[in-house]
Amino acid sequence: MSSLARCWARAVTGEDLVGAAAEAQDLIVASLSDPPRSGLATWYGLLGEMWLAAGKLDEADAALDRADATIETYGQRHAESLLLLLRARVLQARGEPVATVGAVAERAHALSVEREAHLFARRAEALSAELADNPPR
Incomplete structure (x- = not known):
């Protein structure tokens, strides 16, 4: 590893x-x-x-x-919230609408909190904040 x-x-x-x-x-x-x-x-x-x-x-x-x-x-479900977060990042990189990326990031955050995956929850929060700070033009 x-x-x-x-x-x-x-x-x-x-x-x-x-x-x-x-x-x-x-x-x-x-x-x-x-x-x-x-x-x-x-x-x-x-x-x-x-x-x-x-x-x-x-x-x-x-x-x-x-x-x-x-x-x-x-x-092996322990990675689910990380995978959702990374899906959101890929969607963002592909130029998908902020609302779409944000919805996936919110699901990642909710699942992370539910499963007490605090690192992934913080990363999802950071992505959501980034999306809020950079609205579509």
Whole structure:
């Protein structure tokens, strides 16, 4: 996992956006997917965040889709609020209406609060504040 964490850190800090995401994707497939291990949905979500940081929105959506499929198949629901938050960020990056992005961010916040995922709740609050500060023109 430490290699995955390094990949995530490199990607979200801008050190090696595409390379870090590609490496993480390979590591997830090689070490977490078969057999499926705990945290698989979370790592696919974080892979989506890496692709988002790299501006690769289709790849981000694909990673989030794999995370959602993992949740549905294996019930690893602890990542759900993070995945909603990242979906909102991808929608924002795609230029979707603020109301659409805000609704997904609000769902992410509500689920985070319900599940006491305080870090994700704060991130959802920050996104909502960002949307409020930058209304459509």
